[in-house]
Amino acid sequence: MYNIEQLKMLVLSAELGSFSACARKLGKVQSAISQGIANLEIDLALQLFDRSTRKPTLTPDGQRIYQYAKAVLFQTAQLDNAVTAIESSEESLIRLACDSAIFTNEFKQVLNGFGNKFNHTQLELITSTSTDITRNITQQKIDLGIVFTDLEFKNEVDPCFIGHLPFYAVCHPEHALTNLKKVNISDLVNHKQLLQRGETGEFMQQFPQISADVWWANSFESLQMFIKQNIGWAYLPAHMVEVEIKKGQLYKLPVMIDHKTWRIPVDIVTAKGVIMGPVMSWLYSELKTIITE
Structure with a gap:
Protein backbone atom coordinates (compact mmCIF):
# COMPACT_ATOMS: atom_id res chain seq x y z
CA MET A 1 0.00 0.00 0.00
CA SER A 88 3.12 22.23 24.13
CA SER A 89 -0.10 22.44 26.21
CA GLU A 90 -1.62 25.02 23.83
CA GLU A 91 -5.28 25.68 24.61
CA SER A 92 -7.88 24.41 22.14
CA LEU A 93 -10.15 27.47 22.55
CA ILE A 94 -9.78 31.04 23.85
CA ARG A 95 -12.96 33.01 24.59
CA LEU A 96 -12.22 36.72 24.20
CA ALA A 97 -14.85 39.36 24.97
CA CYS A 98 -14.50 42.99 24.03
CA ASP A 99 -16.60 46.12 23.90
CA SER A 100 -16.75 46.78 20.16
CA ALA A 101 -15.81 50.42 20.82
CA ILE A 102 -12.31 49.13 21.55
CA PHE A 103 -11.87 47.55 18.09
CA THR A 104 -8.87 49.69 17.20
CA ASN A 105 -6.62 48.95 14.22
CA GLU A 106 -4.03 47.64 16.67
CA PHE A 107 -6.63 45.22 18.07
CA LYS A 108 -7.30 43.87 14.59
CA GLN A 109 -3.55 43.40 14.04
CA VAL A 110 -3.33 41.34 17.24
CA LEU A 111 -6.13 39.07 15.99
CA ASN A 112 -4.34 38.66 12.67
CA GLY A 113 -1.13 37.75 14.50
CA PHE A 114 -3.03 35.25 16.62
CA GLY A 115 -4.38 33.54 13.51
CA ASN A 116 -0.92 33.31 11.96
CA LYS A 117 0.77 32.01 15.10
CA PHE A 118 -1.78 29.58 16.55
CA ASN A 119 -3.35 27.52 13.78
CA HIS A 120 -4.71 24.92 16.17
CA THR A 121 -6.32 27.12 18.79
CA GLN A 122 -9.83 28.35 18.09
CA LEU A 123 -10.75 31.92 19.00
CA GLU A 124 -14.27 32.93 19.99
CA LEU A 125 -14.73 36.71 19.88
CA ILE A 126 -17.71 37.97 21.86
CA THR A 127 -18.84 41.60 21.61
CA SER A 128 -20.67 42.94 24.62
CA THR A 129 -20.87 45.86 27.03
CA SER A 130 -18.14 46.25 29.62
CA THR A 131 -20.55 45.58 32.48
CA ASP A 132 -21.73 42.31 30.92
CA ILE A 133 -18.16 41.23 30.16
CA THR A 134 -17.05 41.68 33.76
CA ARG A 135 -20.00 39.65 35.00
CA ASN A 136 -19.30 36.85 32.51
CA ILE A 137 -15.63 36.81 33.51
CA THR A 138 -16.61 36.17 37.13
CA GLN A 139 -18.92 33.36 35.97
CA GLN A 140 -16.05 31.88 33.92
CA LYS A 141 -18.00 32.14 30.67
CA ILE A 142 -15.12 34.17 29.19
CA ASP A 143 -11.35 33.74 29.42
CA LEU A 144 -10.21 37.29 28.63
CA GLY A 145 -12.08 40.57 28.55
CA ILE A 146 -11.24 44.06 27.31
CA VAL A 147 -13.40 46.60 29.08
CA PHE A 148 -13.72 50.20 30.10
CA THR A 149 -12.37 50.41 33.65
CA ASP A 150 -14.92 49.63 36.34
CA LEU A 151 -14.71 52.44 38.90
CA GLU A 152 -16.16 50.07 41.49
CA PHE A 153 -13.32 47.56 41.82
CA LYS A 154 -14.51 43.95 41.93
CA ASN A 155 -12.47 41.41 43.91
CA GLU A 156 -13.52 38.57 41.57
CA VAL A 157 -11.44 39.87 38.65
CA ASP A 158 -7.83 40.85 38.02
CA PRO A 159 -7.66 44.05 35.92
CA CYS A 160 -4.67 45.35 33.99
CA PHE A 161 -4.80 48.96 32.80
CA ILE A 162 -3.65 49.28 29.16
CA GLY A 163 -4.43 52.88 28.20
CA HIS A 164 -7.04 55.57 27.59
CA LEU A 165 -9.47 55.64 24.66
CA PRO A 166 -10.45 59.16 23.49
CA PHE A 167 -14.15 60.07 23.09
CA TYR A 168 -15.90 62.97 21.36
CA ALA A 169 -19.35 64.35 22.01
CA VAL A 170 -21.07 64.19 18.62
CA CYS A 171 -24.41 64.75 16.94
CA HIS A 172 -25.92 64.96 13.46
CA PRO A 173 -24.81 68.04 11.42
CA GLU A 174 -28.44 69.24 11.35
CA HIS A 175 -29.03 68.79 15.09
CA ALA A 176 -30.15 71.89 17.02
CA LEU A 177 -27.00 71.79 19.18
CA THR A 178 -24.84 72.66 16.16
CA ASN A 179 -26.22 76.20 16.30
CA LEU A 180 -24.36 76.82 19.57
CA LYS A 181 -20.77 78.07 19.56
CA LYS A 182 -20.32 76.68 23.06
CA VAL A 183 -22.26 73.80 24.57
CA ASN A 184 -22.87 73.71 28.32
CA ILE A 185 -24.36 70.96 30.45
CA SER A 186 -27.59 72.94 30.62
CA ASP A 187 -27.76 72.83 26.80
CA LEU A 188 -27.25 69.06 26.70
CA VAL A 189 -29.98 68.46 29.26
CA ASN A 190 -32.60 69.73 26.83
CA HIS A 191 -31.79 67.19 24.09
CA LYS A 192 -32.14 63.44 23.80
CA GLN A 193 -29.06 61.63 25.09
CA LEU A 194 -27.88 58.31 23.69
CA LEU A 195 -26.30 55.92 26.18
CA GLN A 196 -24.99 52.37 26.33
CA ARG A 197 -26.04 49.82 28.95
CA GLY A 198 -25.84 46.06 29.40
CA GLU A 199 -28.36 43.25 29.65
CA THR A 200 -29.06 43.87 33.34
CA GLY A 201 -29.51 47.61 32.89
CA GLU A 202 -26.09 48.52 34.27
CA PHE A 203 -24.31 51.43 32.65
CA MET A 204 -20.78 52.74 33.11
CA GLN A 205 -20.11 55.50 35.61
CA GLN A 206 -17.89 57.24 33.03
CA PHE A 207 -21.01 57.97 30.95
CA PRO A 208 -23.49 59.59 33.36
CA GLN A 209 -27.06 60.30 32.36
CA ILE A 210 -27.36 64.04 31.82
CA SER A 211 -30.69 64.36 30.03
CA ALA A 212 -34.02 63.04 31.28
CA ASP A 213 -34.79 61.97 27.71
CA VAL A 214 -32.61 58.94 26.90
CA TRP A 215 -32.41 56.18 24.30
CA TRP A 216 -30.37 53.12 25.25
CA ALA A 217 -28.39 50.55 23.23
CA ASN A 218 -25.86 47.85 24.05
CA SER A 219 -23.26 48.98 21.50
CA PHE A 220 -21.68 52.24 20.44
CA GLU A 221 -22.37 51.31 16.81
CA SER A 222 -26.08 51.47 17.60
CA LEU A 223 -25.63 54.87 19.23
CA GLN A 224 -23.81 56.01 16.10
CA MET A 225 -26.74 54.81 13.99
CA PHE A 226 -29.16 56.82 16.15
CA ILE A 227 -27.03 59.92 15.67
CA LYS A 228 -27.02 59.48 11.90
CA GLN A 229 -30.82 59.48 12.09
CA ASN A 230 -30.59 62.81 13.98
CA ILE A 231 -32.20 61.29 17.08
CA GLY A 232 -29.85 62.67 19.72
CA TRP A 233 -26.28 63.25 20.90
CA ALA A 234 -23.71 60.94 22.50
CA TYR A 235 -20.08 60.43 23.40
CA LEU A 236 -18.49 58.04 20.87
CA PRO A 237 -14.93 56.66 20.50
CA ALA A 238 -12.80 59.07 18.47
CA HIS A 239 -11.52 56.33 16.15
CA MET A 240 -15.12 55.50 15.17
CA VAL A 241 -16.11 59.02 14.19
CA GLU A 242 -13.03 61.02 13.15
CA VAL A 243 -13.38 60.28 9.42
CA GLU A 244 -17.09 61.09 9.40
CA ILE A 245 -16.47 64.33 11.31
CA LYS A 246 -13.92 65.38 8.68
CA LYS A 247 -16.41 64.56 5.92
CA GLY A 248 -19.12 66.61 7.63
CA GLN A 249 -21.31 63.54 8.22
CA LEU A 250 -21.08 63.98 12.00
CA TYR A 251 -20.58 67.09 14.12
CA LYS A 252 -18.16 67.33 17.05
CA LEU A 253 -19.81 69.32 19.80
CA PRO A 254 -17.76 72.10 21.48
CA VAL A 255 -18.64 70.96 25.00
CA MET A 256 -17.35 73.42 27.60
CA ILE A 257 -16.54 70.79 30.23
CA ASP A 258 -14.17 69.06 27.79
CA HIS A 259 -11.18 71.41 27.86
CA LYS A 260 -9.15 68.44 26.61
CA THR A 261 -10.30 65.33 24.77
CA TRP A 262 -12.16 63.06 27.17
CA ARG A 263 -10.24 59.81 27.60
CA ILE A 264 -11.70 56.68 29.19
CA PRO A 265 -9.37 54.13 30.85
CA VAL A 266 -9.37 50.59 29.45
CA ASP A 267 -8.46 47.33 31.21
CA ILE A 268 -7.77 43.73 30.30
CA VAL A 269 -9.57 41.56 32.85
CA THR A 270 -9.33 37.90 33.80
CA ALA A 271 -10.90 35.85 36.54
CA LYS A 272 -9.12 36.10 39.87
CA GLY A 273 -6.08 33.82 40.01
CA VAL A 274 -6.59 32.31 36.56
CA ILE A 275 -3.71 30.15 35.26
CA MET A 276 -2.87 31.06 31.67
CA GLY A 277 -1.63 28.57 29.10
CA PRO A 278 0.88 29.57 26.40
CA VAL A 279 -1.74 30.86 23.94
CA MET A 280 -3.65 32.93 26.46
CA SER A 281 -0.38 34.30 27.86
CA TRP A 282 0.66 35.44 24.37
CA LEU A 283 -2.72 37.01 23.68
CA TYR A 284 -2.81 38.74 27.08
CA SER A 285 0.60 40.28 26.42
CA GLU A 286 -0.23 41.40 22.88
CA LEU A 287 -3.55 42.98 23.88
CA LYS A 288 -1.64 45.40 26.09
CA THR A 289 -0.54 47.17 22.88
CA ILE A 290 -3.94 47.86 21.29
CA ILE A 291 -4.29 51.41 22.60
CA THR A 292 -1.68 53.96 21.59
CA GLU A 293 -1.64 57.33 23.33
Whole structure:
Protein backbone atom coordinates (compact mmCIF):
# COMPACT_ATOMS: atom_id res chain seq x y z
CA MET A 1 0.00 0.00 0.00
CA TYR A 2 1.26 3.48 -0.82
CA ASN A 3 2.56 5.73 1.96
CA ILE A 4 3.07 9.42 2.80
CA GLU A 5 6.67 9.34 1.62
CA GLN A 6 5.62 8.19 -1.84
CA LEU A 7 2.99 10.92 -2.06
CA LYS A 8 5.64 13.45 -1.13
CA MET A 9 7.87 12.12 -3.93
CA LEU A 10 5.01 12.49 -6.40
CA VAL A 11 4.23 16.07 -5.40
CA LEU A 12 7.84 17.26 -5.27
CA SER A 13 8.76 15.59 -8.57
CA ALA A 14 5.81 17.28 -10.26
CA GLU A 15 6.52 20.69 -8.72
CA LEU A 16 10.32 20.65 -9.09
CA GLY A 17 10.21 19.20 -12.59
CA SER A 18 12.41 16.13 -12.22
CA PHE A 19 13.14 13.08 -10.10
CA SER A 20 16.69 14.31 -9.51
CA ALA A 21 15.48 17.64 -8.09
CA CYS A 22 13.10 15.76 -5.83
CA ALA A 23 15.96 13.53 -4.68
CA ARG A 24 18.09 16.56 -3.77
CA LYS A 25 15.17 18.11 -1.87
CA LEU A 26 14.56 14.95 0.17
CA GLY A 27 18.24 14.08 0.58
CA LYS A 28 17.94 10.80 -1.31
CA VAL A 29 19.53 9.26 -4.40
CA GLN A 30 17.59 9.58 -7.65
CA SER A 31 17.11 5.82 -7.96
CA ALA A 32 15.18 5.83 -4.65
CA ILE A 33 12.80 8.44 -6.02
CA SER A 34 12.33 6.58 -9.32
CA GLN A 35 11.64 3.35 -7.45
CA GLY A 36 9.27 5.07 -5.01
CA ILE A 37 7.22 6.60 -7.86
CA ALA A 38 7.21 3.25 -9.70
CA ASN A 39 5.93 1.45 -6.57
CA LEU A 40 3.22 4.11 -6.17
CA GLU A 41 2.10 3.54 -9.76
CA ILE A 42 1.93 -0.20 -9.09
CA ASP A 43 -0.08 0.28 -5.91
CA LEU A 44 -2.53 2.60 -7.66
CA ALA A 45 -2.54 0.66 -10.95
CA LEU A 46 -2.06 3.99 -12.74
CA GLN A 47 0.69 5.60 -14.80
CA LEU A 48 1.39 8.91 -13.08
CA PHE A 49 4.30 10.21 -15.17
CA ASP A 50 4.97 10.22 -18.90
CA ARG A 51 8.62 9.18 -19.17
CA SER A 52 8.82 9.29 -22.98
CA THR A 53 10.36 12.74 -22.90
CA ARG A 54 13.58 13.98 -21.32
CA LYS A 55 11.58 15.67 -18.57
CA PRO A 56 8.95 13.45 -16.88
CA THR A 57 5.52 15.10 -16.88
CA LEU A 58 2.30 14.15 -15.17
CA THR A 59 -0.21 12.15 -17.17
CA PRO A 60 -3.91 13.15 -16.96
CA ASP A 61 -4.34 10.49 -14.25
CA GLY A 62 -1.23 11.80 -12.56
CA GLN A 63 -2.66 15.33 -12.52
CA ARG A 64 -5.76 14.10 -10.68
CA ILE A 65 -3.79 12.07 -8.15
CA TYR A 66 -1.35 14.98 -7.68
CA GLN A 67 -4.17 17.22 -6.43
CA TYR A 68 -5.37 14.62 -3.93
CA ALA A 69 -1.80 13.91 -2.82
CA LYS A 70 -1.25 17.61 -2.08
CA ALA A 71 -4.41 17.67 0.04
CA VAL A 72 -3.31 14.58 1.97
CA LEU A 73 0.13 16.07 2.65
CA PHE A 74 -1.45 19.31 3.84
CA GLN A 75 -3.75 17.47 6.22
CA THR A 76 -0.83 15.38 7.46
CA ALA A 77 1.15 18.55 8.20
CA GLN A 78 -1.86 19.97 10.04
CA LEU A 79 -2.09 16.78 12.10
CA ASP A 80 1.61 17.01 12.97
CA ASN A 81 1.16 20.64 14.02
CA ALA A 82 -1.85 19.75 16.15
CA VAL A 83 0.14 17.07 17.95
CA THR A 84 2.93 19.58 18.56
CA ALA A 85 0.39 22.09 19.93
CA ILE A 86 -1.02 19.47 22.31
CA GLU A 87 2.47 18.52 23.47
CA SER A 88 3.12 22.23 24.13
CA SER A 89 -0.10 22.44 26.21
CA GLU A 90 -1.62 25.02 23.83
CA GLU A 91 -5.28 25.68 24.61
CA SER A 92 -7.88 24.41 22.14
CA LEU A 93 -10.15 27.47 22.55
CA ILE A 94 -9.78 31.04 23.85
CA ARG A 95 -12.96 33.01 24.59
CA LEU A 96 -12.22 36.72 24.20
CA ALA A 97 -14.85 39.36 24.97
CA CYS A 98 -14.50 42.99 24.03
CA ASP A 99 -16.60 46.12 23.90
CA SER A 100 -16.75 46.78 20.16
CA ALA A 101 -15.81 50.42 20.82
CA ILE A 102 -12.31 49.13 21.55
CA PHE A 103 -11.87 47.55 18.09
CA THR A 104 -8.87 49.69 17.20
CA ASN A 105 -6.62 48.95 14.22
CA GLU A 106 -4.03 47.64 16.67
CA PHE A 107 -6.63 45.22 18.07
CA LYS A 108 -7.30 43.87 14.59
CA GLN A 109 -3.55 43.40 14.04
CA VAL A 110 -3.33 41.34 17.24
CA LEU A 111 -6.13 39.07 15.99
CA ASN A 112 -4.34 38.66 12.67
CA GLY A 113 -1.13 37.75 14.50
CA PHE A 114 -3.03 35.25 16.62
CA GLY A 115 -4.38 33.54 13.51
CA ASN A 116 -0.92 33.31 11.96
CA LYS A 117 0.77 32.01 15.10
CA PHE A 118 -1.78 29.58 16.55
CA ASN A 119 -3.35 27.52 13.78
CA HIS A 120 -4.71 24.92 16.17
CA THR A 121 -6.32 27.12 18.79
CA GLN A 122 -9.83 28.35 18.09
CA LEU A 123 -10.75 31.92 19.00
CA GLU A 124 -14.27 32.93 19.99
CA LEU A 125 -14.73 36.71 19.88
CA ILE A 126 -17.71 37.97 21.86
CA THR A 127 -18.84 41.60 21.61
CA SER A 128 -20.67 42.94 24.62
CA THR A 129 -20.87 45.86 27.03
CA SER A 130 -18.14 46.25 29.62
CA THR A 131 -20.55 45.58 32.48
CA ASP A 132 -21.73 42.31 30.92
CA ILE A 133 -18.16 41.23 30.16
CA THR A 134 -17.05 41.68 33.76
CA ARG A 135 -20.00 39.65 35.00
CA ASN A 136 -19.30 36.85 32.51
CA ILE A 137 -15.63 36.81 33.51
CA THR A 138 -16.61 36.17 37.13
CA GLN A 139 -18.92 33.36 35.97
CA GLN A 140 -16.05 31.88 33.92
CA LYS A 141 -18.00 32.14 30.67
CA ILE A 142 -15.12 34.17 29.19
CA ASP A 143 -11.35 33.74 29.42
CA LEU A 144 -10.21 37.29 28.63
CA GLY A 145 -12.08 40.57 28.55
CA ILE A 146 -11.24 44.06 27.31
CA VAL A 147 -13.40 46.60 29.08
CA PHE A 148 -13.72 50.20 30.10
CA THR A 149 -12.37 50.41 33.65
CA ASP A 150 -14.92 49.63 36.34
CA LEU A 151 -14.71 52.44 38.90
CA GLU A 152 -16.16 50.07 41.49
CA PHE A 153 -13.32 47.56 41.82
CA LYS A 154 -14.51 43.95 41.93
CA ASN A 155 -12.47 41.41 43.91
CA GLU A 156 -13.52 38.57 41.57
CA VAL A 157 -11.44 39.87 38.65
CA ASP A 158 -7.83 40.85 38.02
CA PRO A 159 -7.66 44.05 35.92
CA CYS A 160 -4.67 45.35 33.99
CA PHE A 161 -4.80 48.96 32.80
CA ILE A 162 -3.65 49.28 29.16
CA GLY A 163 -4.43 52.88 28.20
CA HIS A 164 -7.04 55.57 27.59
CA LEU A 165 -9.47 55.64 24.66
CA PRO A 166 -10.45 59.16 23.49
CA PHE A 167 -14.15 60.07 23.09
CA TYR A 168 -15.90 62.97 21.36
CA ALA A 169 -19.35 64.35 22.01
CA VAL A 170 -21.07 64.19 18.62
CA CYS A 171 -24.41 64.75 16.94
CA HIS A 172 -25.92 64.96 13.46
CA PRO A 173 -24.81 68.04 11.42
CA GLU A 174 -28.44 69.24 11.35
CA HIS A 175 -29.03 68.79 15.09
CA ALA A 176 -30.15 71.89 17.02
CA LEU A 177 -27.00 71.79 19.18
CA THR A 178 -24.84 72.66 16.16
CA ASN A 179 -26.22 76.20 16.30
CA LEU A 180 -24.36 76.82 19.57
CA LYS A 181 -20.77 78.07 19.56
CA LYS A 182 -20.32 76.68 23.06
CA VAL A 183 -22.26 73.80 24.57
CA ASN A 184 -22.87 73.71 28.32
CA ILE A 185 -24.36 70.96 30.45
CA SER A 186 -27.59 72.94 30.62
CA ASP A 187 -27.76 72.83 26.80
CA LEU A 188 -27.25 69.06 26.70
CA VAL A 189 -29.98 68.46 29.26
CA ASN A 190 -32.60 69.73 26.83
CA HIS A 191 -31.79 67.19 24.09
CA LYS A 192 -32.14 63.44 23.80
CA GLN A 193 -29.06 61.63 25.09
CA LEU A 194 -27.88 58.31 23.69
CA LEU A 195 -26.30 55.92 26.18
CA GLN A 196 -24.99 52.37 26.33
CA ARG A 197 -26.04 49.82 28.95
CA GLY A 198 -25.84 46.06 29.40
CA GLU A 199 -28.36 43.25 29.65
CA THR A 200 -29.06 43.87 33.34
CA GLY A 201 -29.51 47.61 32.89
CA GLU A 202 -26.09 48.52 34.27
CA PHE A 203 -24.31 51.43 32.65
CA MET A 204 -20.78 52.74 33.11
CA GLN A 205 -20.11 55.50 35.61
CA GLN A 206 -17.89 57.24 33.03
CA PHE A 207 -21.01 57.97 30.95
CA PRO A 208 -23.49 59.59 33.36
CA GLN A 209 -27.06 60.30 32.36
CA ILE A 210 -27.36 64.04 31.82
CA SER A 211 -30.69 64.36 30.03
CA ALA A 212 -34.02 63.04 31.28
CA ASP A 213 -34.79 61.97 27.71
CA VAL A 214 -32.61 58.94 26.90
CA TRP A 215 -32.41 56.18 24.30
CA TRP A 216 -30.37 53.12 25.25
CA ALA A 217 -28.39 50.55 23.23
CA ASN A 218 -25.86 47.85 24.05
CA SER A 219 -23.26 48.98 21.50
CA PHE A 220 -21.68 52.24 20.44
CA GLU A 221 -22.37 51.31 16.81
CA SER A 222 -26.08 51.47 17.60
CA LEU A 223 -25.63 54.87 19.23
CA GLN A 224 -23.81 56.01 16.10
CA MET A 225 -26.74 54.81 13.99
CA PHE A 226 -29.16 56.82 16.15
CA ILE A 227 -27.03 59.92 15.67
CA LYS A 228 -27.02 59.48 11.90
CA GLN A 229 -30.82 59.48 12.09
CA ASN A 230 -30.59 62.81 13.98
CA ILE A 231 -32.20 61.29 17.08
CA GLY A 232 -29.85 62.67 19.72
CA TRP A 233 -26.28 63.25 20.90
CA ALA A 234 -23.71 60.94 22.50
CA TYR A 235 -20.08 60.43 23.40
CA LEU A 236 -18.49 58.04 20.87
CA PRO A 237 -14.93 56.66 20.50
CA ALA A 238 -12.80 59.07 18.47
CA HIS A 239 -11.52 56.33 16.15
CA MET A 240 -15.12 55.50 15.17
CA VAL A 241 -16.11 59.02 14.19
CA GLU A 242 -13.03 61.02 13.15
CA VAL A 243 -13.38 60.28 9.42
CA GLU A 244 -17.09 61.09 9.40
CA ILE A 245 -16.47 64.33 11.31
CA LYS A 246 -13.92 65.38 8.68
CA LYS A 247 -16.41 64.56 5.92
CA GLY A 248 -19.12 66.61 7.63
CA GLN A 249 -21.31 63.54 8.22
CA LEU A 250 -21.08 63.98 12.00
CA TYR A 251 -20.58 67.09 14.12
CA LYS A 252 -18.16 67.33 17.05
CA LEU A 253 -19.81 69.32 19.80
CA PRO A 254 -17.76 72.10 21.48
CA VAL A 255 -18.64 70.96 25.00
CA MET A 256 -17.35 73.42 27.60
CA ILE A 257 -16.54 70.79 30.23
CA ASP A 258 -14.17 69.06 27.79
CA HIS A 259 -11.18 71.41 27.86
CA LYS A 260 -9.15 68.44 26.61
CA THR A 261 -10.30 65.33 24.77
CA TRP A 262 -12.16 63.06 27.17
CA ARG A 263 -10.24 59.81 27.60
CA ILE A 264 -11.70 56.68 29.19
CA PRO A 265 -9.37 54.13 30.85
CA VAL A 266 -9.37 50.59 29.45
CA ASP A 267 -8.46 47.33 31.21
CA ILE A 268 -7.77 43.73 30.30
CA VAL A 269 -9.57 41.56 32.85
CA THR A 270 -9.33 37.90 33.80
CA ALA A 271 -10.90 35.85 36.54
CA LYS A 272 -9.12 36.10 39.87
CA GLY A 273 -6.08 33.82 40.01
CA VAL A 274 -6.59 32.31 36.56
CA ILE A 275 -3.71 30.15 35.26
CA MET A 276 -2.87 31.06 31.67
CA GLY A 277 -1.63 28.57 29.10
CA PRO A 278 0.88 29.57 26.40
CA VAL A 279 -1.74 30.86 23.94
CA MET A 280 -3.65 32.93 26.46
CA SER A 281 -0.38 34.30 27.86
CA TRP A 282 0.66 35.44 24.37
CA LEU A 283 -2.72 37.01 23.68
CA TYR A 284 -2.81 38.74 27.08
CA SER A 285 0.60 40.28 26.42
CA GLU A 286 -0.23 41.40 22.88
CA LEU A 287 -3.55 42.98 23.88
CA LYS A 288 -1.64 45.40 26.09
CA THR A 289 -0.54 47.17 22.88
CA ILE A 290 -3.94 47.86 21.29
CA ILE A 291 -4.29 51.41 22.60
CA THR A 292 -1.68 53.96 21.59
CA GLU A 293 -1.64 57.33 23.33
